[in-house]
Amino acid sequence: MSWAWLHRLGSPKWFYGRFKAWPKPLFCLACLCLMVAMVWGLAIAPPDYQQGNSFRIIYIHVPAAILAQSCYFAMGMAGVVYLVWQIKMSPIFLQAVAPFGALMAFIALVTGSIWGKPTWGTWWVWDARLTSVLVLLFLYMGVIAVQSALEERSLADKTAAVVSVVGLLNLPIIKYSVEWWNTLHQGATFSITEPPSMPMAMWLPLLFAVIGLYLLSAAVILWRMQTEIMRREARTQWLKQEVLSDGV
Amino acid sequence: MQSYVSLTLSNISIERGERDLCKGLSVVAQFGRLYQIVGENGAGKSSLLKVIAGLLRPVEGEIFLDDKVIGAAMNQWPQDCLYLGHQYGVKRLLTVEENIRCYCPNASRENIHSALAQLDLLPYQNTPVKQLSAGQAKRVALSRLWLSDQAIWLLDEPFSSLDVKGRALLESKLEQQLKRGGLVILTTHQALLRIDAQSIELTL
Amino acid sequence: MTYVSFLRAECHLVWRRKQNMVNSVLFFLLVVVLFPLGIDATPMFLSKAASGIIWCAAALAILTSVESLFKEDYHDGSLEQWLVSGLSVPILVLIKMALHWLFIALPLLLLSPVLSEVLYLPDNSFWPLFMSLMLATPSLFLLGGIGSAVTVSLRQGGVLMLLIVLPLYLPIIIFATSVTKAAQVGLPYDAPLAILGAIFFVSLVVSPLMTAISIKASVN
Numbered sequence: 001m002s003w004a005w006l007h008r009l010g011s012p013k014w015f016y017g018r019f020k021a022w023p024k025p026l027f028c029l030a031c032l033c034l035m036v037a038m039v040w041g042l043a044i045a046p047p048d049y050q051q052g053n054s055f056r057i058i059y060i061h062v063p064a065a066i067l068a069q070s071c072y073f074a075m076g077m078a079g080v081v082y083l084v085w086q087i088k089m090s091p092i093f094l095q096a097v098a099p100f101g102a103l104m105a106f107i108a109l110v111t112g113s114i115w116g117k118p119t120w121g122t123w124w125v126w127d128a129r130l131t132s133v134l135v136l137l138f139l140y141m142g143v144i145a146v147q148s149a150l151e152e153r154s155l156a157d158k159t160a161a162v163v164s165v166v167g168l169l170n171l172p173i174i175k176y177s178v179e180w181w182n183t184l185h186q187g188a189t190f191s192i193t194e195p196p197s198m199p200m201a202m203w204l205p206l207l208f209a210v211i212g213l214y215l216l217s218a219a220v221i222l223w224r225m226q227t228e229i230m231r232r233e234a235r236t237q238w239l240k241q242e243v244l245s246d247g248v
Numbered sequence: 249m250q251s252y253v254s255l256t257l258s259n260i261s262i263e264r265g266e267r268d269l270c271k272g273l274s275v276v277a278q279f280g281r282l283y284q285i286v287g288e289n290g291a292g293k294s295s296l297l298k299v300i301a302g303l304l305r306p307v308e309g310e311i312f313l314d315d316k317v318i319g320a321a322m323n324q325w326p327q328d329c330l331y332l333g334h335q336y337g338v339k340r341l342l343t344v345e346e347n348i349r350c351y352c353p354n355a356s357r358e359n360i361h362s363a364l365a366q367l368d369l370l371p372y373q374n375t376p377v378k379q380l381s382a383g384q385a386k387r388v389a390l391s392r393l394w395l396s397d398q399a400i401w402l403l404d405e406p407f408s409s410l411d412v413k414g415r416a417l418l419e420s421k422l423e424q425q426l427k428r429g430g431l432v433i434l435t436t437h438q439a440l441l442r443i444d445a446q447s448i449e450l451t452l
Numbered sequence: 453m454t455y456v457s458f459l460r461a462e463c464h465l466v467w468r469r470k471q472n473m474v475n476s477v478l479f480f481l482l483v484v485v486l487f488p489l490g491i492d493a494t495p496m497f498l499s500k501a502a503s504g505i506i507w508c509a510a511a512l513a514i515l516t517s518v519e520s521l522f523k524e525d526y527h528d529g530s531l532e533q534w535l536v537s538g539l540s541v542p543i544l545v546l547i548k549m550a551l552h553w554l555f556i557a558l559p560l561l562l563l564s565p566v567l568s569e570v571l572y573l574p575d576n577s578f579w580p581l582f583m584s585l586m587l588a589t590p591s592l593f594l595l596g597g598i599g600s601a602v603t604v605s606l607r608q609g610g611v612l613m614l615l616i617v618l619p620l621y622l623p624i625i626i627f628a629t630s631v632t633k634a635a636q637v638g639l640p641y642d643a644p645l646a647i648l649g650a651i652f653f654v655s656l657v658v659s660p661l662m663t664a665i666s667i668k669a670s671v672n
Contacts, residue, residue, distance in 0.1 A: 083665060121428055135619050142616040146602060149612050157671035159602045162662050163616055166598055169619050169658060173651065177623035180644075181630060235266070271628070293490025295672075301536050304672045331536045337463065341468040347462060355458035376468075 010087035012229045013238050019222055020246075030133050033212030041205035054118040057111050057207060063213040065108035065129075068136055071217065072103030075143070076168025079161035080228075089225075091157035092232065093165060096146060096224035100217055101142035126139035128179040141166040151231070197222050250328055251396040251429050252279050252314050255300075260309035262295050269295050273309070275448050279399065282422060282443050284431040287291050287450030293435040294334060296450065300433065301331040301402050330398040334405060338380035338387035340366050344369055344418040347377060352395040363394035366417065382409045393421055401425060419443060453537040459547055466555050474515040477482075477559045483509035483611075484567055495572040502571035503581050503632035510560050510585065510622050511592055517556045518596035519603075519613050522667065523547065526604045531671045541667060542660035549593050549660075551574075557589040576649075581637040584628040587648045594652075594659035595620045601666035624651060 041059035048055035055068045075097050082090035113123045113132050125131070144166050152157035255277045262269040269292030278285050285293045286449045287413050298304040300311065311318050313328075338347050348360055355363075367387045377385050393401065401422075407415050419442055422432050426443070433448075466473075485504045490496060498505075513649035525531045534544050562587060568578050603609030627644040634641040 135622055138619040139617070142612075143620065145612050145615055147608055149609070155605065155669050158482075159666055162598065162602060162666050162669075166595075166620065166658065166662055169654070170623070173623045174619070177647075180627040237525040298672055303532060305534055327538070331532070333529050333532045335527065335532070337466060337528060337530040337533035339528065339530065341522075342461060342464055346464055347567065350461035351453050353454050376455050 004015075010089050012086075012088055012092065012233050016040070016088055016229050016233075016239075016242070020226065023219045026215050026222065028218055029214035030212050033208050033215060037205045037209035037212055041202075041209065043149070043185045045202050045205055046199070049121075051119055051141045054115065055202075056200075059116045061108060061111040061115060062206060063210045064104045064111065064132060067213050067217055068105035068108050068133060069098050070214075071104060072139065072164075072171065073168065075101060075164045076171075078223060079164040079168065082157065082161040083165060088233070091161065092225050092228045093221070094143075094157075094160055095228055096163075096221045098147065098160075099139060099222055100153055100224070102137060102144060104213075105133055105137040105140055109137060123149055125183045128175075128181075132175045135203045136171070139164075142167070189226060249401050249430070252328075252399060254278050254312075254314060255400065256312040257300070258310050258312065259312075260296075260299060261307045262292055262299055262304070263307045264292065264295055266413075270341050270450055273448075273450075277431055277433065277446075278411050280424055280426055281433045282434070282440070282445045283448055284440070284445040285433065285435045285450060289293060296448070297331070297402050297404050297433065297435060298333070299335075301329065303331075303333075316336040328398055329400045330392060330396060330404065331402040332389055332392070332404060332406065336386070338377055338385055340385075341376055343374045343376050344380075344431055345373050348391055348395065349389055351392050355395040358440045359373075359395055360391075363391050364393065368424055383411055383414060386410055387414060390418060390421075393418075393425070393445065401429050401430065401432045401434075404431065405436055406434055407436050407438050416441075453533065453539060454545065454589060454617060455547065457464040458539070458544060459551070462548055462551050466551055470555075472517060473555050473559060476608055477563065479516060480509050480513035480560055480563070481567075482569070486572070499572040499574055500636075501579065502518045502568060502573035503584075504629045505575075506564060506581065507584075507625050507628050509556075510589065511559060511625060514556060514589060515596055515614060515617060515621075518552070518593060518600055519602040520554065521597055522604045523600075526670065532606075533668055535668060535671060536666055541664040545597065545663045545667070546656075546660045549597050553590055553593045557593065559584075560589070561585050567660060574636055576638075577635040579634055580631045580641050583645060584631040584648060587652060588624050588628045591648070591652045592621060592623055594655040595624075598659055598662045598666065599656070601663040602672065605670045624648065626647045627651070645662045658672050 037059060042056055045056070047053050076088040077095055078094045078097070081087050082094070084149055109130065112133070116125055116130075143160050146163050147156050147160045150159060230239060230243075257273060258277045259275070261271045261274045273296070276425060284352060285296055287293050295304055295339055299306050337351075339350070342350070344364070345360065348355065348363075350387070352360075361370070364373055368388070369384065369387055369391070372380060372384065377388055379389070390406065410418060415438075425432055482578060484505055487501065491497065491501075522531065525534075534541055537544075561582070564582055565578065568581060573581065596613075598619050599613040603613045606612065627647050631641045631644045632647070634644065
């Protein structure tokens with residue numbers, strides 16, 4: 001098997017040229033998907049027979065929670081790639097994805113607690129999922145804090161990779177442990193969090209929302225990566241030419 | 249001590265943070281000679297030494313010992329290479345002898361005794377290093393030169409905080425190392441008095 | 453430098469700094485004392501909360517002592533010497549952590565009978581608590597070591613280190629306290645103990661490697 005593609009992917013110059021035009025169409029597509037999802041989910045889909053209209057927050061909450069986890073997984077993998085192969089692009093990706101993932105985890109937490117108020121009667125419940133998203137947020141904040149605290153770039157890259165890899169290894173243990181802890185304390189009283197197979201009319205807009213948010217994350221992360229590439233490669237010749245010929 | 253002919257730096261480029269420190273540096277260092285890395289403050293003298301010691305990865309370039317590529321990692325050959333950095337790893341809470349025994353566990357009692365005698369450290373053998381002066385602590389670190397027989401010495405500012413007598417002592421030790429066919433690469437701002445040093449120029 | 457001479461020097465060092473051991477034991481005791489004073493001193497509450505209190509205090513005490521594990525080695529240039537010594541840095545790291553575990557965690561373990569009396573821990577859950585401490589405090593050291601190495605070059609790395617390491621401690625604390633909770637209600641507790649063992653082995657493999665990577669990145 002040839003590893004050439006991986007090495008090409010590792011070169012900021014190649015990456016920049018290849019994906020320069022991508023964020024804008026991705027962003028438009030994402031907006032479209034999200035609009036469809038929002039209109040469909042908020043206005044057209046039928047209200048839940050138990051929760052009424054309050055369930056509609058699912059169209060933000062669930063995609064955000066999914067994204068928060070996917071982003072962490074991607075970040076951890078980038079960390080592994082950096083530690084093993086020293087690919088130049090992976091810390092750039094890591095740096096681009098961390099704040100976005102943290103934001104998603106934060107949104108998932110906030111919407112979760114807003115959702116909790118009408119359904120459970122409290123803003124916060126020590127529910128296994130909520131707790132593990134909270135821990136996820138802490139893990140993100142750790143990575144971001146390391147990146148900003150260490151001034152020397154190579155050191156910051158390495159340590160952020162180490163922290164995210166260790167977090168990635170821990171994530172399943174954390175999830176499992178929190179579930180264990182929760183079931184030991186109290187039975188699964190909130191069966192609402194395990195939605196019974198949803199009707200199509202509710203599920204389809206959710207699918208759109210998830211896809212839309214994935215597209216949005218791809219666009220945002222690519223944008224952030226481009227900015228970061230420009231910052232890191234500011235002294236190189238190819239970037240100067242690129243900027244002179246095409247503008248930023 | 250192993251004997252070698254030359255240590256070759258081939259096309260070494262070093263980057264620190266955002267700055268290029270040296271680009272395409274090539275040097276053939278002959279054993280039996282002393283090389284002094286010279287350059288202004290911030291030119292990357294210590295970084296070059298770290299690259300040779302294998303602590304810092306160069307952006308480009310390779311290092312050869314005779315004809316063997318050793319990558320950029322002298323530290324694969326600890327029996328051949330002794331590196332003393334700006335901070336030289338002397339533990340302040342340990343006594344002079346405990347420090348020496350940590351780094352040179354195979355040195356015999358007599359050898360340690362004679363090295364300490366030469367370095368004027370004999371009265372302080374069982375004194376914690378934190379009670380010594382900066383120059384004396386430096387001598388504790390330098391005692392490794394007396395007690396181990398690596399062929400390559402990489403010394404970062406070995407003369408700093410030494411007094412006149414200490415400098416002369418160190419210089420004669422360096423001379424001995426050259427005589428027995430060793431290689432010394434060091435950074436210093438002082439001119440060496442007795443040894444004819446080759447210089448490796450680094451420019452900003 | 454050899455592994456043996458390194459171990460010998462580290463033993464001397466730990467012994468010269470024995471005040472640190474006393475400090476962390478005192479810190480441990482003080483944190484434990486805070487709970488009855490701050491929440492509730494009745495035996496009913498305490499007997500239920502005892503294992504959690506002891507565990508939180510132990511985790512905090514270990515965290516604070518592990519924080520500066522490599523600080524001095526970084527500032528006096530010893531880390532550079534580890535890297536050029538030709539010895540395996542993960543093993544050096546492991547030796548150092550094992551030694552510090554002996555000096556910091558063992559006193560905590562020895563104090564646990566006294567504390568469980570003071571906190572009215574039911575008799576049937578003392579041994580489970582002790583075993584969980586035995587099995588899981590090494591993991592706390594191993595994971596803390598990563599955080600310590602990551603922040604070693606920072607002057608004010610303490611809070612950052614806590615931020616990185618505490619989330620990793622959560623599963624350990626959860627499983628460790630569930631050992632005693634299961635024992636208190638008469639349930640078998642070997643499953644969480646086994647998981648604690650598994651976490652220990654995973655950290656034993658991962659932590660020295662990651663710590664060594666961070667050390668290597670920090671030195672230059």
